[in-house]
Amino acid sequence: MTRKFGAGIALGIIGTLLVAVAIWLTIAYTGAYNVAASDQHADAVRWTLDTTMHRSVERRSGDVELPETFADEVVAEGASHYAESCVYCHGAPGQEPTEWSRGMRPEPPHLTEAAAEWSAEEIYWIVENGIKMSGMPAFGAHHGPEGITALTAFVSQLPGLSPDDYRALTGGDPAANAGGAPAAAASPPEETTDGATAEPAAAAD
Ligand code: HEC
Structure with a gap:
């Protein structure tokens, strides 16, 4: 039971990291962030x-x-x-x-x-x-x-x-x-x- 729980947490962490990396790469590659200096930073x-x-x-x-x-x-x-x-x-x-x-x-x-x-x-x-x-x-x-x-x-x-x-x-x-x-x-x-x-x-x- 505790072992299963531990494995669940590890999977959760890995999953979250993968989503974070996916968001990071998407922002970098798609040009979603506007780098125009004429626009204020969020x-x-x-x-x-x-x-x-x-x-x-x-x-x-x-x-x-x-x-x-x-x-x-x-x-x-x-x-x-x-x-x-x-x-x-x-x-x-x-x-x-x-x-x-x-x-x-x-x-x-x-x-x-x-x-x-x-x-x-x-x-x-x-x-x-x-x-x-x-x-x-x-x-x-x-x-x-x-x-x-x-x-x-x-x-x-x-x-x-x-x-x-x-x-x-x-x-x-x-x-x-x-x-x-x-x-x-x-x-x-x-x-x-x-x-x-x-x-x-x-x-x-
Ligand atoms: C091409 C423009 C430019 C020149 C030339 C320049 N700075 Fe800056 N400086 C900046 C920018 C932009 C910031 C703001 C950085 C930030 O907020 O992250 C800054 C920040 C600073 C800060 C921190 C102030 C604050 O509250 O953010 C000091 C102190 C400073 N500069 C001193 C100097 C001195 C002394 C010189 C000349 C030797 C100089 N700077 C030349 C653009 C310049």
Whole structure:
């Protein structure tokens, strides 16, 4: 009797696994899931990606070691890297992200608000390693530990910065402040077709 019961459970588990594999392969092969970035993720998919991302970053950023405070020069260096590499996806105080970045799924968050959610160690980890399946690039290979530390120093202070603070940190030069525009024009090839309309609005600030 108990043996029969055990065999029944084993069969049930195998059957469930086979159905799960069948659903997985059906979704992958039939093209049932809409990958269009013009379409929002289903709530369940969005929740899964968000939760996986947050837990994964929390778990892996424990090994990051950073100084307690950052020197002003380090923050300023981070600000200039930010104006070159990040602003067109994430915006800055007084500066909107480029229009094309609003077409990404997930949409890159405005870091002036979103950075407050993360510890400096988590920011370091995210910038160094990037985030799979999201379009957030890994900058570790290009910027090295010092560059990533500088970016972290700047991004952790971003939520408290005013547009004037940001302008002062990036040299007070409107052209430098509009760092998003030249960087954006140089990056994705599609930019050449509508680059003229993709200039950040705040370039005029
Ligand atoms: C091509 C666009 C793009 C560029 C350039 C980019 N990011 Fe991101 N970034 C993203 C996207 C998309 C996400 C959202 C990931 C998610 O929600 O899963 C993200 C997420 C983040 C996050 C986590 C914030 C949150 O709440 O999700 C941080 C921190 C971050 N980026 C920092 C940076 C920094 C610093 C740079 C420049 C060195 C940078 N990013 C450049 C697209 C970009």
